[in-house]
Amino acid sequence: MVLRRTALSLIGSTVLVAATGCAGSGTGGSGQKTFTMSAFPTGNSMDPWKTQLSQYVAAATYDTLTHVNADGTVVPWLATSWDYSDATTLVMELRTDVVFTDGASFDAEAVKANIEYAKSVTPSNVAAQPYLAYIQSVDVVSKSKVRFNLTSSQPDLPYGFSQQAGWMVSPTALKNPSALADTAVGSGPYVLDKSATTQNKTYTFTRNKNYWATAAQWPRFEKLVVQLMTDLTASDNAARSGQIDYTTVTAGTEITGWKISEGAACAFHGFTIFDVEGTINKPLGDVRVRQAMNYAIDREAILKSVLGGHGDVNASTPFGRDSTGYTRSIDSYYSYDVAKAKRLLRQAGYPNGFSVKVLNNPQWDQMAQALAGYLRKVGIDVELSNHGDDLVQQTNSGKWAMSTSLQAVTGLPYSDFTFLMTKSSSMNPLGNSNAKVNALLAEAVSAEGAEQKRLYAELAEYAAEQAWYVIPALSSQLHAYNPDVVKVVEPERVGGPMLYHLTPVGGE
Amino acid sequence: MLRLCLRRLASVVPIMAIVATLTFLLIQLVPGDPASFLLGTGATPEQVADLQATLGLDRPALVQYGDWLGGLFRGDLGVSLVSTQTVAESLSSALPVTVSVAVLSTVFTVLVGVTLGTVAAVRGGVVDRAVMWTASIGMAIPSFWLAGMLVFAFAIRLPVLPATGYVDFAASPGEWLSHLVLPMIAVGLAGVGPVAFQTRAGVIDQLSRDYVRTLAANGLSRRRIVCRHVLRNASGPVVTVASLGFVFALGGVMVIEAIFNLPGVGTLMLSSIRQHDLPVVQGAVLAFSLIIVAVNLLTDVVAATLNPRIRFS
Numbered sequence: 012m013v014l015r016r017t018a019l020s021l022i023g024s025t026v027l028v029a030a031t032g033c034a035g036s037g038t039g040g041s042g043q044k045t046f047t048m049s050a051f052p053t054g055n056s057m058d059p060w061k062t063q064l065s066q067y068v069a070a071a072t073y074d075t076l077t078h079v080n081a082d083g084t085v086v087p088w089l090a091t092s093w094d095y096s097d098a099t100t101l102v103m104e105l106r107t108d109v110v111f112t113d114g115a116s117f118d119a120e121a122v123k124a125n126i127e128y129a130k131s132v133t134p135s136n137v138a139a140q141p142y143l144a145y146i147q148s149v150d151v152v153s154k155s156k157v158r159f160n161l162t163s164s165q166p167d168l169p170y171g172f173s174q175q176a177g178w179m180v181s182p183t184a185l186k187n188p189s190a191l192a193d194t195a196v197g198s199g200p201y202v203l204d205k206s207a208t209t210q211n212k213t214y215t216f217t218r219n220k221n222y223w224a225t226a227a228q229w230p231r232f233e234k235l236v237v238q239l240m241t242d243l244t245a246s247d248n249a250a251r252s253g254q255i256d257y258t259t260v261t262a263g264t265e266i267t268g269w270k271i272s273e274g275a276a277c278a279f280h281g282f283t284i285f286d287v288e289g290t291i292n293k294p295l296g297d298v299r300v301r302q303a304m305n306y307a308i309d310r311e312a313i314l315k316s317v318l319g320g321h322g323d324v325n326a327s328t329p330f331g332r333d334s335t336g337y338t339r340s341i342d343s344y345y346s347y348d349v350a351k352a353k354r355l356l357r358q359a360g361y362p363n364g365f366s367v368k369v370l371n372n373p374q375w376d377q378m379a380q381a382l383a384g385y386l387r388k389v390g391i392d393v394e395l396s397n398h399g400d401d402l403v404q405q406t407n408s409g410k411w412a413m414s415t416s417l418q419a420v421t422g423l424p425y426s427d428f429t430f431l432m433t434k435s436s437s438m439n440p441l442g443n444s445n446a447k448v449n450a451l452l453a454e455a456v457s458a459e460g461a462e463q464k465r466l467y468a469e470l471a472e473y474a475a476e477q478a479w480y481v482i483p484a485l486s487s488q489l490h491a492y493n494p495d496v497v498k499v500v501e502p503e504r505v506g507g508p509m510l511y512h513l514t515p516v517g518g519e
Numbered sequence: 520m521l522r523l524c525l526r527r528l529a530s531v532v533p534i535m536a537i538v539a540t541l542t543f544l545l546i547q548l549v550p551g552d553p554a555s556f557l558l559g560t561g562a563t564p565e566q567v568a569d570l571q572a573t574l575g576l577d578r579p580a581l582v583q584y585g586d587w588l589g590g591l592f593r594g595d596l597g598v599s600l601v602s603t604q605t606v607a608e609s610l611s612s613a614l615p616v617t618v619s620v621a622v623l624s625t626v627f628t629v630l631v632g633v634t635l636g637t638v639a640a641v642r643g644g645v646v647d648r649a650v651m652w653t654a655s656i657g658m659a660i661p662s663f664w665l666a667g668m669l670v671f672a673f674a675i676r677l678p679v680l681p682a683t684g685y686v687d688f689a690a691s692p693g694e695w696l697s698h699l700v701l702p703m704i705a706v707g708l709a710g711v712g713p714v715a716f717q718t719r720a721g722v723i724d725q726l727s728r729d730y731v732r733t734l735a736a737n738g739l740s741r742r743r744i745v746c747r748h749v750l751r752n753a754s755g756p757v758v759t760v761a762s763l764g765f766v767f768a769l770g771g772v773m774v775i776e777a778i779f780n781l782p783g784v785g786t787l788m789l790s791s792i793r794q795h796d797l798p799v800v801q802g803a804v805l806a807f808s809l810i811i812v813a814v815n816l817l818t819d820v821v822a823a824t825l826n827p828r829i830r831f832s
Contacts, residue, residue: 055602137559212782245780252674252682401551437560
């Protein structure tokens with residue numbers, strides 16, 4: 012009997028001691044003064060120009076030049092106003108009351124220092140580069156006015172400055188950038204609490220007491236905790252147990268008492284055809300073959316089964332429902348028509364189909380397998396080749412005819428077509444260029460109003476016809492949050508809420 | 520004892536040299552290169568080559584190995600290619616997490632396994648069979664499934680323990696323990712069975728010895744005989760099984776760290792492999808190897824303490 016008691020106490024003691032020691036301290040969830048959220052890990056340095064930091068981690072400590080509203084409009088932030096004096100010159104007026112946490116002032120010199128550093132640093136934040144590449148030089152007009160001299164037209168640069176291309180780091184800190192590996196020196200709404208931070212895992216921030224923006228402009232939590240989680244199950248468990256107040260979730264997730272919000276459909280996800288000239292895989296050089304591939308897939312079915320119905324059908328053109336010039340007719344450009352697909356293959360000289368090897372990221376296997384399944388039905392034998400570890404190297408190698416891909420579409424057609432269908436596209440390792448796409452882009456960017464809409468609509472349709480992609484739908488991201496803790500400005504035309512869209516319930 | 524320790528320590532050097540070399544060679548076989556990863560899609564071959572030169576990756580593998588080994592002798596594990604933190608810094612924040620889980624789960628395994636094995640041996644009959652069945656079932660449960668079930672039961676349905684995360688021991692010992700209870704059980708349960716079986720066999724064997732009868736004849740209580748004498752004499756093989764359990768636990772924490780979002784060496788290694796951050800991967804593998812070698816050494820010392828014959832063999 013004594014032995015049994017000893018045994019039971021031994022077994023139970025470990026659990027009980029721990030349970031009593033923790034109850035109410037680690038599991039109780041956050042109050043409204045503390046906001047805990049999960050985010051996907053990206054880079055593990057606090058230098059936003061060297062690595063693509065989690066948007067939430069970066070936005071906590073660094074301000075951007077502009078902000079983007081939930082409806083997609085770009086609004087002032089560190090830059091108070093802006094104007095294109097000509098197609099390749101952007102002039103921005105800047106705030107004069109902003110100070111970085113190290114005491115340095117934010118001014119035109121700071122903007123110049125940031126852009127010059129961002130363009131020269133290696134390695135660099137790859138998400139910032141597409142916009143930064145347009146900036147040839149930066150001139151300091153006055154302390155509060157800066158001029159960006161562009162290499163060519165880029166009407167969406169103010170939008171780019173609200174994203175990864177807009178972080179402003181203290182110019183003093185940029186003189187010793189190695190210190191930014193684990194220290195953030197920005198002018199943002201929060202300051203990093205290094206003692207409660209584990210890099211690349213948990214970032215704790217406290218309110219920046221000297222922040223220039225008022226509580227009305229940006230109501231903030233007293234404490235912000237960003238937990239980086241790679242595993243969706245872990246973030247789901249953390250949400251269900253009340254450890255976090257905000258997370259991204261997969262379709263079908265329900266958390267008692269939480270709200271689910273759906274971002275705008277902006278993930279351009281499917282197959283990218285690199286080899287539109289047919290140099291690696293001859294059939295792909297024939298537009299009829301690429302069109303056949305698009306007729307062969309059932310977009311509605313893939314949207315429902317692979318994407319859980321969260322998104323919009325897309326005709327393999329980087330053009331969403333929020334894009335200037337969008338009309339519903341573009342969505343049905345490619346109907347699901349197996350007979351037509353086979354007919355086009357026959358006309359192109361491939362009545363028995365052909366084989367193609369596709370570079371595949373195993374993370375996107377579900378979409379890849381679904382598309383491959385449909386293509387096999389019309390005789391196109393797709394062999395998926397998984398390259399999780401060296402995907403970037405393989406993409407850049409130029410030896411692949413096709414790849415699975417997931418790219419963002421912003422709803423700004425000039426940027427979307429430029430970044431996805433011109434020679435400068437990052438997912439264009441073979442350097443394809445289409446004269447008509449380039450001409451329409453050049454025409455559209457200098458047009459205005461209805462004419463511009465018409466030109467972008469024409470471009471969208473032409474892009475669909477050229478079929479550089481096999482994209483069944485633009486998918487959207489789901490976000491779940493505890494409405495007792497955080498007030499979320501629901502995203503309308505953006506993929507998800509920015510940090511400034513997440514504010515305390517009842518205000519600061 | 521000192522000679523035993525010195526002999527074992529001397530064997531650590533060649534083992535670590537082999538591990539270090541194999542680690543380096545295996546990592547050379549991993550497809551992809553850090554420069555391409557860091558620069559992303561769209562990088563030109565010139566940009567990749569420039570960054571490779573900056574990072575020193577354009578040098579012959581043997582030269583890189585020599586540099587790395589030289590650094591190792593100076594206690595310098597190198598610098599992360601991605602974060603520019605030193606590898607030692609990265610490991611110093613991750614190692615306590617992994618070691619905490621592994622040590623706690625081993626303690627759990629030993630505590631529960633020895634208790635169950637002893638109860639089964641002493642009580643016999645139905646209790647013995649029930650305990651051994653339970654231990655066998657515990658061995659068959661995959662740790663990742665158990666982790667999910669534990670979270671559901673004790674963090675979601677009955678919210679008494681946190682589902683994810685880690686708190687430093689120095690910050691709050693209570694929270695440290697509470698965050699590690701579920702990972703500890705998830706990792707440790709599978710080891711309970713072998714320890715219980717080993718303990719049961721050892722205790723049954725010892726209970727049949729003459730000294731047990733003599734001690735009982737001298738009026739010692741059964742509990743005292745079992746706890747003071749039988750368990751001590753039966754513990755030799757149990758220590759070996761427990762040390763193997765620790766090594767098993769170290770391997771298991773890789774998956775468990777992901778499920779519980781623990782910032783340990785497993786998580787660090789996984790993200791470093793994904794980012795092609797080779798110095799960190801090398802440092803992490805080396806750290807794992809060092810821990811395993813240290814545990815083996817400790818096991819030998821404990822076994823020798825418990826059984827003096829080992830010291831003189």
